[in-house]
Amino acid sequence: MLSLQDLDYNEIKELIKELGQPSFRADQVFDMAMKDKDYAEVTNLPKSLIAGLAERYRARAVEVIAEYRSRDGSVKYLYRLFDGNIVEGVFMPHDYGNTVCISTQVGCRMGCAFCASGIGGLARNLTAGEMLGQVLAANRLNGGTPKKRTVTNIVLMGSGEPLDNYENVIKFIKAVSFGKGINISQRNISLSTVGLADRIRQLADDGLNIILTISLHAPTDEKRNALIPMNRKYPIKDIIGAARYYFEKTGRRIIFEYTLAEGKNSDAESAEELSRLLKGLNCHVNLIKLNYVKEKGLKSANDDSVKEFLSILQKNKISATLRRSMGQDIEGACGQLRRKYLGES
Numbered sequence: 001m002l003s004l005q006d007l008d009y010n011e012i013k014e015l016i017k018e019l020g021q022p023s024f025r026a027d028q029v030f031d032m033a034m035k036d037k038d039y040a041e042v043t044n045l046p047k048s049l050i051a052g053l054a055e056r057y058r059a060r061a062v063e064v065i066a067e068y069r070s071r072d073g074s075v076k077y078l079y080r081l082f083d084g085n086i087v088e089g090v091f092m093p094h095d096y097g098n099t100v101c102i103s104t105q106v107g108c109r110m111g112c113a114f115c116a117s118g119i120g121g122l123a124r125n126l127t128a129g130e131m132l133g134q135v136l137a138a139n140r141l142n143g144g145t146p147k148k149r150t151v152t153n154i155v156l157m158g159s160g161e162p163l164d165n166y167e168n169v170i171k172f173i174k175a176v177s178f179g180k181g182i183n184i185s186q187r188n189i190s191l192s193t194v195g196l197a198d199r200i201r202q203l204a205d206d207g208l209n210i211i212l213t214i215s216l217h218a219p220t221d222e223k224r225n226a227l228i229p230m231n232r233k234y235p236i237k238d239i240i241g242a243a244r245y246y247f248e249k250t251g252r253r254i255i256f257e258y259t260l261a262e263g264k265n266s267d268a269e270s271a272e273e274l275s276r277l278l279k280g281l282n283c284h285v286n287l288i289k290l291n292y293v294k295e296k297g298l299k300s301a302n303d304d305s306v307k308e309f310l311s312i313l314q315k316n317k318i319s320a321t322l323r324r325s326m327g328q329d330i331e332g333a334c335g336q337l338r339r340k341y342l343g344e345s
Helices: 009-018 024-034 047-056 128-141 162-176 197-205 221-225 236-250 268-278 303-315 336-344
Strands: 063-069 075-080 086-094 097-101 105-107 122-125 153-156 189-193 211-215 254-260 283-289 320-322
Touching (some): 009 024, 024 047, 075 128, 086 128, 097 128, 122 162, 162 189, 162 197, 189 197, 197 211, 211 236, 236 254, 254 303, 268 283, 268 303, 283 303
Parallel strands (some): 189 211, 211 254, 254 283, 283 320
Antiparallel strands (some): 075 086, 086 097, 105 122
């Protein structure tokens, strides 16, 4: 069953018309949805209208069933969907604003060697409303409203491959950046992909203004095949070509994520290979220390290797930083908390 948060403003206007209500009710219902209110919390709508709405749509797309607060201020949320599936997201406070990381699928079918999200495969895609609901819930729970947001930035880096759920993700981006809604600028939205090259090109052609983040994690096909099975379908040459196309069409600098795993991709040779691969491309590299996932068995590179890797990139004039990890004490990495919760349940 869909929720009101799955409907855009025009669809709510049509719904109000179908229910025989005056047109001004559309603004009230839309405002209710953007404030993440349940039907029982609404005081400005007639009972007949609430009954008509409730017959067709749930009020909220997601239900927050647990939250875990970290020492660093970040908050991990577990969201239950209408069919009982569970996804997770993280609210991360920063001095420049607050970021919420959301999931786009229940599970994932990319099968990356270091990620907990894909253990068990893909259950289903999230709807646009289920993605929007994660943002609206985090905004509400941290004291925000649509007009006075506590959420200022969004990263689509939770469970799932966003470009594998393309249509719903595009609808979500348009909904979350809609002026009458929560109105988060597309320039403050980052989409992380393992590199579905054809979808990257489609994203560029669709004229959105978001940040493209590519989970590269290796500088050669041989090394990347061992970490990201999808590389066999979309090899590095195709991904870099699509990244250049995205920059040419949008003018947005490309972000590459590179998780450093011991014995896999963190040696000095890999750093030199990565430097040659990215030379001349307007990009930035986010180096990430691997979060250990017991089912995967990979370990993070040690601090000395991380420092050397970063130093080599910077020596070769590649813009790069080591990303600050948040929420480690609450299992902030994608998929870990969901698996723990389901196991305990």
